[in-house]
Amino acid sequence: MIWYLLKRLGLSVLIVLLAVAALFIMLHSIPGDPVSIALGPRATPEVQAAYAEKMHLDKPLVFQFLIFMGNVFRGDLGTDVFSGNSVSAMLIDQLPYTIMLAVAALGWAVAVGIPLGCLSAIWPNSWIDRVTGILSVGTIAVPSFLMSIWAILVFAIMLRWLPVIGAGDAGDPLDQLRHLILPAFAVGLGWVGYLARMVRASMLEVMGENYIRSARAFGLTPRTVVFRYALPVAILPTITLIGVGFGGLLSGTVFAEIIFSRPGVGRIIYDMVQARNFPVVQGAVLVTIVLYVIVTLIADLIVSWLDPRVRDSL
Amino acid sequence: MSETRSDIPADKAMTERAYSVRLEKLGLFLRNPMGMFGLILVVMFFASAIFAPFFATHDPLAMDIPARMSGPSAEHWLGTDQLGRDTYSRVLYGGRVALKVAAIGVSVALITGLILGMIAGFGPRWLDNFLLLVFDTIRSFPTIVLALAAVALLGPSLELVLAIVIVTTIPSYGRLARTSTLALKNTEFILAERSLGASTPRILFVHIMPNVIGPLLILAAMEVPVVVTVEAGLSFLGLGVQPPTASWGTVLNEGYLIIRDTPWMVIAGGIPLVLTTLGFTFLGEALRDVFDPKLRRGR
Numbered sequence: 001m002i003w004y005l006l007k008r009l010g011l012s013v014l015i016v017l018l019a020v021a022a023l024f025i026m027l028h029s030i031p032g033d034p035v036s037i038a039l040g041p042r043a044t045p046e047v048q049a050a051y052a053e054k055m056h057l058d059k060p061l062v063f064q065f066l067i068f069m070g071n072v073f074r075g076d077l078g079t080d081v082f083s084g085n086s087v088s089a090m091l092i093d094q095l096p097y098t099i100m101l102a103v104a105a106l107g108w109a110v111a112v113g114i115p116l117g118c119l120s121a122i123w124p125n126s127w128i129d130r131v132t133g134i135l136s137v138g139t140i141a142v143p144s145f146l147m148s149i150w151a152i153l154v155f156a157i158m159l160r161w162l163p164v165i166g167a168g169d170a171g172d173p174l175d176q177l178r179h180l181i182l183p184a185f186a187v188g189l190g191w192v193g194y195l196a197r198m199v200r201a202s203m204l205e206v207m208g209e210n211y212i213r214s215a216r217a218f219g220l221t222p223r224t225v226v227f228r229y230a231l232p233v234a235i236l237p238t239i240t241l242i243g244v245g246f247g248g249l250l251s252g253t254v255f256a257e258i259i260f261s262r263p264g265v266g267r268i269i270y271d272m273v274q275a276r277n278f279p280v281v282q283g284a285v286l287v288t289i290v291l292y293v294i295v296t297l298i299a300d301l302i303v304s305w306l307d308p309r310v311r312d313s314l
Numbered sequence: 315m316s317e318t319r320s321d322i323p324a325d326k327a328m329t330e331r332a333y334s335v336r337l338e339k340l341g342l343f344l345r346n347p348m349g350m351f352g353l354i355l356v357v358m359f360f361a362s363a364i365f366a367p368f369f370a371t372h373d374p375l376a377m378d379i380p381a382r383m384s385g386p387s388a389e390h391w392l393g394t395d396q397l398g399r400d401t402y403s404r405v406l407y408g409g410r411v412a413l414k415v416a417a418i419g420v421s422v423a424l425i426t427g428l429i430l431g432m433i434a435g436f437g438p439r440w441l442d443n444f445l446l447l448v449f450d451t452i453r454s455f456p457t458i459v460l461a462l463a464a465v466a467l468l469g470p471s472l473e474l475v476l477a478i479v480i481v482t483t484i485p486s487y488g489r490l491a492r493t494s495t496l497a498l499k500n501t502e503f504i505l506a507e508r509s510l511g512a513s514t515p516r517i518l519f520v521h522i523m524p525n526v527i528g529p530l531l532i533l534a535a536m537e538v539p540v541v542v543t544v545e546a547g548l549s550f551l552g553l554g555v556q557p558p559t560a561s562w563g564t565v566l567n568e569g570y571l572i573i574r575d576t577p578w579m580v581i582a583g584g585i586p587l588v589l590t591t592l593g594f595t596f597l598g599e600a601l602r603d604v605f606d607p608k609l610r611r612g613r
Contacts, residue, residue: 011450018451026467141591143543145550146584149570153577244453251458255547259570269459270551273466281466288459 004304012297019289020072024065027282077283082275087283091265095287098264101253104184106242109191114238116192117199121207121234122226132200136193144252148186148259155182165261183256187249198241203234236307243299247292342604349600355593359586363409372400374407374560383576393578395568401582404560409586411472411561415545416538419479424534426480427487432518432526434488435495442492449485457482457544465553475554479541486537487530494526528605535598539591546587562587 043051071078077087116136120129142150156164168179206212207230215225254266261267265284272280343349362369371391372378378390378398385393392402434445461478468474498504507517542562548554549563550570557564562583569579 011447014447015451018447019455022451023463026463137592137595141539141588141595142584143547143587143591145547146566146587149566149573149580150584153573153580157574157577247453247456250456251547254456254458254462255551258551266459269462273462273553276466278466281463285455285459285463288456292456 005301008297008300008304012293016290016293017069020069020286021065023282023285023289024068027278028061028064072286077286078279080277080280082277087280090268090280091284091287094263094265094268097262098250098253098257098266099291101180101183101187101256101262101264102246102249104180105188105252106191106249107188108184109188109195110242113192113195114199114235117196118203118226118231120196121200121203122222124204129200132196136196139189139193140197142190144187144190145255145259147189148183148256151182151186152259166263179260179262183253183260183262187252187256190252191245191249194241194245195238198238199234202237203230206230206234232306236303239299239303239306243296246295246299250288250292339604343600346600346603348596349604352593352596352598352600355589356597359409359590359593360413362406363413366406366410370400370403370406372403374399374404375558376400383572385576385578392582393576395565395579396572401565401579404565405562405582405586408560408562408565408583411549411555411559412542412545412586412590415472415476415479416541419476419483419541420534420537423480423483423537424487424530427484428491428523428527428530430484431488431491432495432522435492436499436514436518436522445488445492449488452481453485455482458547461544461548461553465548470548470553470556472555475545475548478548479544482544483537483541487533490530490533491526494529495522498522498525529602532598532602532605535594535601538594542590543587 075088077091079086080090113136116132120126120132123129152164155161162182163179164182166179168176170176212225212230215229216222220229250266253264254270256262257264257267258270265288269281269284269288272278272284376399378394378400380398381387381390381394382398383394383396384390387393390400390402392400392405394400395404430445434442457478460482461475464474464478504517504521507521512521545554546561546563546566549561550567551563552567555561555564557568565583566580569576569581569583573580
């Protein structure tokens with residue numbers, strides 16, 4: 001187990017390093033000189049030289065990369081070109097909004113999708129199975145950004161039930177919750193269908209296994225068989241799917257943050273791309289990737305903890 | 315060798331059997347109602363995009379200011395936008411952008427992924443590990459975040475959307491091709507071919523590729539909606555196709571800006587996206603069930 005943990009951890013660190021290197025190369029292949037991009041065309045040569053020295057832009061690229069990595073590991077993601085604020089502080093302010101939205105979206109999808117999948121697997125071809133099937137295909141087919149727009153159209157403009165703009169009053173949890181409902185609904189809806197289908201398929205497969213037949217033959221109640229014996233095994237591929245799909249979920253939250261004008265890391269990236277504020281973009285993308293790698297890592301660790309067979313495969 | 319393959323009686327019987335298996339599979343596919351429904355939607359997607367000028371009632375760029383932001387009417391079937399352009403015609407022409415991105419993006423990603431995957435599966439262990447690491451790294455970028463970063467550097471364009479789509483989808487083809495190649499690597503017919511002195515490229519392209527490509531084509535059918543959605547999403551954010559060119563994404567974006575005045579544009583811009591997704595998903599699933607039931611487990 002410890003060996004597996006170390007290997008998996010090493011792989012995650014390697015992926016983050018590679019991603020950071022790729023990002024660094026991309027940012028440094030921008031046509032034009034980074035100094036004049038940062039300071040604008042009217043900066044005097046003295047100011048430019050001072051800036052280049054301060055940001056180590058006069059050093060070789062490899063050296064710059066090492067400095068950048070060193071700063072990243074000390075939690076310093078650089079400073080905002082325009083306001084001079086620390087990028088790390090900016091992102092720490094924004095991150096809770098993104099995490100809250102992602103957790104809320106995934107949370108309601110898990111709470112609804114997994115039971116639906118179980119029910120359709122217990123009674124295949126029943127009406128509940130058919131309704132779930134149609135519903136899940138229907139929800140998967142609507143991309144989350146389209147779902148966000150349509151949710152605004154129906155629930156905010158036609159029915160006027162919920163607010164559309166922003167994340168609500170910072171001191172008022174109830175108001176924040178009201179602002180969270182629509183984006184979380186839109187981002188999570190596709191996942192309800194995904195999870196229901198996934199759980200149904202793996203549940204059906206597990207229900208055909210010998211040990212389930214034995215459990216039944218011992219006279220255990222169907223409820224015990226399904227929830228104590230089948231579900232813990234059937235849930236494994238779903239946990240992996242959630243880990244792998246978390247990147248997609250983050251894409252969904254980026255769209256939701258833009259469409260609903262919510263604060264968050266995705267919105268920061270979008271705004272700063274428009275403003276060509278590269279240090280902030282760089283820091284925010286880095287944070288997103290680390291977030292994604294951590295979630296995949298956790299998902300993999302949970303799976304390997306639940307299923308000893310996986311440990312040997314890496 | 316003077317005689318061709320079909321002259322050998324045993325081989326001829328095999329060819330006939332293979333033919334009848336194919337016929338049977340075709341029958342299986344034709345009897346699958348969801349698959350047929352998907353096929354119809356996919357044909358509609360292709361036909362409406364290719365023959366857009368033929369079906370369109372207006373020039374997608376022609377403005378009819380007095381009728382701006384109107385709902386559906388006999389003149390404008392799906393209403394008009396804030397400049398009075400006909401939404402129905404714009405959606406039809408937007409399908410051309412979607413088709414272009416899907417056709418080029420999926421085929422380039424498929425071919426690149428296939429080759430890289432076969433090399434990873436057949437080549438030395440270090441190369442395999444390296445390629446897997448690259449695939450995993452690419453997958454660790456959430457698509458939209460990668461796209462935002464790329465657009466920040468290079469400016470929005472359709473070519474960039476294509477490049478992003480290709481780079482982010484190569485790993486799924488690569489991984490699939492790698493797994494199938496690994497399974498074939500030590501089979502007898504490959505070993506036999508090797509002992510006959512066949513070169514690695516010959517083994518890869520003549521013997522392994524035909525056995526690997528089937529599942530990849532099914533995956534490609536299922537990736538089309540992903541690609542189309544990425545294009546629409548980026549264009550919606552103003553990072554893809556630039557106005558005044560019509561794309562489903564730009565129609566949605568223009569509709570979103572006037573959502574309080576008229577709901578028709580965000581409905582009209584969104585429905586083709588949903589239908590395309592449904593079509594390719596159903597088609598892909600039907601093909602998979604017929605040709606490769608094993609794949610069903612993995613999804």
